Structure formats: structure tokens, C-alpha cells
Amino acid sequence: MLLKALLADDEPNILRNLKTVIPWEALQFEVVGLARNGMQALELVREHEPDLILSDIRMPGMDGIAFIEELRSFDGHSEVLMITGYQEFEYARSLLKLGVSDYIVKPIDYEELAETIGKLGERIRAKKRSKQVRDKRWTSVANLAYEKILHDVLQNYASVQPIYALAEEEADLEQFRYSVLLVDLDGYAQLSLGWDDKERKLWSFAVRNVLQEALSAWPIRYIVLQLREGEWCALVERGKDAPPPTTEECLRWGERLQQEVAVSVKLPVSVAVYPGHVQLGELAQVYKKLQRSMQLRKTQPKALLVCRETEHDTDxxxxxxxxxxxxxxxxxxxxxxxxxxxxxxxxxxxxxxxxxxxxxxxxxxxxxxxxxxxxxxxxxxxxxxxxxxxxxxxxxxxxxxxxxxxxxxxxxxxxxxxxxRKTSETLMVAAEDYMLRRLGDDFGTQDIADALGISPSYFSLLFKQKHGETFLEHLTKLRMERAKSLLLHSDKNVAQIALAVGFAERRYFTKVFQKHTGELPSEYRDSRKGTAGGNE
The missing domain is CATH 1.20.272 (Zinc Finger, Delta Prime; domain 3)
Known part of the structure; x- marks a missing residue:
């Protein structure tokens, strides 16, 4: 992993030596800029976003301390290594409070400096790798929540304002528009008669993977959801101001889906496409329209149909x-x-x-x-x-x-x-008990439906009828209530509480908690200290 370094010193000889004597390439660094004072260094930081900054303390115009104070107002991640004369030793130590990683005393021992840079480089890389893992996990969690929202909206189980599901402030789902493709496995009901549950799930998983891979040939944002056995819905997402795809584009996507499924899993599928821009609140209606179009107009396997907004079938x-x-x-x-x-x-x-x-x-x-x-x-x-x-x-x-x-x-x-079967009331009581006993676990509708002996879609329907909200919304509320209790009545820190209520990521938990309560977890705890009768 190649890192970026910025060097700042008002003495040309030292600046030249820092660039040429240190084995930057061997240490896997690229020197992206040289600055003679703090003002130049700040400009280069904004331009290159370096991972490591080597800076002298005493520079004209803006000294090291002023530079660090200004730097930290907009950059909190760069590691800073200060260079100082002996008489400024205490001066340099005070910089550690401003987030300076280490310091080197003049005259510079370049071997010692190279060793220090190497150690800092490893620390930076470790932090970057850790951040990549966290970001990947966060993206995975957010994507799963997004998929669940779209699944529930398409099935008409959820409103168009899923408050708790996506915690990113930027994720305004009303800003998105979708083109919809419905993929139906021809003759699935009879074809799957001899399959057991495991085989059905394997075939469904295989087809969905093929559909996702097929659409990756285009530079588009999309998501593929299975809505029932033998049926998948592909949503191509665009911003509300982006032009909608043409009918020809949608037909090319549909043809590609058919070809890839035929080649990869040797099964025929029919595809119905809805090219227009569809808002979130219109998805359920368009999904039903595509289903009708598929069943009323499909006359043979491997059909490729276009469903238009103005179509009206009066027969x-x-x-x-x-x-x-x-x-x-x-x-x-x-x-x-x-x-x-x-x-x-x-x-x-x-x-x-x-x-x-x-x-x-x-x-x-x-x-x-x-x-x-x-x-x-x-x-x-x-x-x-x-x-x-x-x-x-x-x-x-x-x-x-x-x-x-x-x-x-x-x-x-x-x-x-x-x-x-058990009554719906009995099933929902069992579901609530299942959820309350497993708030710290990672589970979804498939797990709870399996435990109740019903299908995920039937569970989602019963749940919405009982609670007036989706499973994900209700589960999040239960988790937030448990989190509030733990904040007030335990000594666990926020990260521990996040894990205890089923959130692997502290950041995601904090965002969801703030969305639910209007306060950060720490603010919620601090504002109620001494009033909860707990052990704060």
C-alpha cells in the first residue's frame, strides 16, 4: 500500500536531504509535495491529502504550532512528525497534545528518522486496513437494509418513509428513480415439484447471482431482489434528474438476462420491462402491473415484453x-x-x-x-x-x-x-418472543420464518397486519429500547451496548440511535444521569 508524504522546512538543504536521503520508495511512500512554510504546507495538504507530514517547528510566516492548529481544523487523519532543535524540546513535547505523532531532534539522525517513518507507515497502513474493513462492513449492512426496504415496498408491506432502516443522512430514497425488470422462470412451479427446500434455495441463489453478474456489464447502479419462488425483480437506480433509459436499453438488459441465465444455469426465463422513471411509492403498483403483463401477454417461453405506463387492457x-x-x-x-x-x-x-x-x-x-x-x-x-x-x-x-x-x-x-395452522396471533406472539430473546444476534425474516414454520413472505404479511410496520422497523425499535435501558442501567460503553443489541458497527448503531431518539447515545446517557436509579 503506497502512502503519500509531505515535507515542510524553511531550510533548503534540510528539505533536499529529507527528500533524497530517506529511502522513501523502500518505505513505500511517495513524496507528493515540498513546502517552505506553513501556508504552503496547508495548500499542499488540501491538494494531495497526505498520509504523513514531516514539518519543522520554526518556519517563517506560519510556524509549526500554528500550522498544526490550522491543519487539525480540517484534517484529522494525517500523521505528523515534527523536526525541532534541542532548545525547543519542551516546545515539541507540547505539540503531542495537538495530535503530533512523534518528533525528531536536530541534528537529524537520518537512520533514526527512516526507522521512525517506517513504524509510522505501518501504523498508518494498519489504520487504513481497519477502516477498509469497517467501511466494507458498514456498506454491507447499509446495502442489506436498502434491499429490505425495497423488498417491503415492492410487496406493499412498507410505507415510503422507512425511518429507521437507513441511517445515512445523505440517503434520501425519494431522490431515486427506478426502471424495473421482472424476471420469471418459465414453468417454475412444475419444474420445482421434485426439489426439496434446500434445492429450491440453491437454484434461487444461483439464478440471482447470474442476474446480478449479467447487469454488471453496464455502468449502472442496480439491485436484484427475489420476491417469490421463481421470480426476481431487477431495479436500475438513477437520480431523479437523470434521463430515463430508453426502451431499447431496457430490452438489451432483458435480453442479456435471458442469455446469461440460459448459458449459466440452463433455464429459460421471461422478462417484462418497465422503462419509465418510477418513484419509490410507485414500485408496488408497477410490480403488479408487470406481473399482469407477464401472465396476460406471455404466449410462449423466453418472452421479452415491454409494459408501458399508458397501457390499458380492457378485455x-x-x-x-x-x-x-x-x-x-x-x-x-x-x-x-x-x-x-x-x-x-x-x-x-x-x-x-x-x-x-x-x-x-x-x-x-x-x-x-x-x-x-x-x-x-x-x-x-x-x-x-x-x-x-x-x-x-x-x-x-x-x-x-x-x-x-x-x-x-x-x-x-x-x-x-x-x-x-397456528393462528396468526399465536405466530406473532412467538415471533415477538423470538426477537426479544435474540436482540443481540444477527437474524432476519428467513430465520424467524423458519423457526415459526412459515414462509418469509407470509411472515412479513402477518407481521405488517399485526404491528402496522415492517419487521425491520419493529426490530429496530425493540433494539433501541433495549439500548436506552442499557445506557441508563449499566456501565457498558457505547460499543459494548451496540454489540449487545445486534449492531456490529458502533458508527451504524450511533446513527440509528440518533435517528430514533434525536440524541447521540452519550448525550442520552449524560442528560439522564442520576435520574434513572441506575449505577451511573
């Missing part, structure tokens, strides 16, 4: 698809009355379809059945022999009345399964 298929969403929601909520009402309306729509539209409606009903099966698998309502029996019927059924009967059977099986 019976659109009404049937919109009604299907009510049916799915009723099943997820185990609401028999709601599903019965949706089935009755579906029957009326079918009865009113003119004969010339039969050919159009039959495949749409088939897609409705496929959609229901995928959604019920997602919440683990239909599985095993019952699922296989439904698939065999779907392969044989040809008439519209028979297709309607299969849809009705799917609904009955799902409601029967819901009746045999």
Missing part, C-alpha cells in the same frame, strides 16, 4: 387478473368470506364472457391457477400429494368450467391448510 382477462389479487389476499389472510366473494365474482365474469372471447379467457384462467399455486407454495399452504394432484389436473383440464373447478379446489385446500 375480460384484465378483470380476471385484478380479481385474482383479491383471491390471493383472502387466502393469505385466511379470510374465507373474502375468498368466497372473490370466487363468486370470478364465476359471474366467466358467465358473462361472450363466446368469441373464450379462447382468450381459457389460458388466462390457466395462468390464474398457476399464480395461485405459486402464491400458496410461497406461504406453504399446499404441498406434497395435494400439490401433485392439482398439477395432474391442470395438465388434463381443457374446458373453462373444469378450470374454474380446479381454482376452487386450490382455494379449498389452502383454506383447510390455514385452519390447521
Amino acid at each position: 375480460p382477462g384484465e378483470s380476471i387478473w385484478l380479481l385474482t389479487e383479491d383471491l390471493v389476499m383472502g387466502l393469505k389472510q385466511s379470510d374465507g368470506a373474502k375468498t368466497d366473494k372473490a370466487l363468486l365474482r370470478l364465476d359471474r365474469i366467466i358467465q358473462s364472457v361472450p363466446e368469441e372471447s373464450f379462447e382468450r379467457v381459457r389460458p388466462i384462467l390457466h395462468f390464474v391457477a398457476l399464480h395461485l399455486m405459486r402464491e400458496m407454495r410461497e406461504i406453504r399452504s399446499i404441498a406434497g400429494e395435494a400439490e401433485e394432484r392439482i398439477w395432474r389436473k391442470l395438465e388434463l383440464v381443457r374446458s373453462i368450467p373444469d378450470m374454474f373447478d380446479v381454482i376452487g379446489e386450490i382455494v379449498r385446500l389452502a383454506l383447510d391448510a390455514a385452519a390447521g
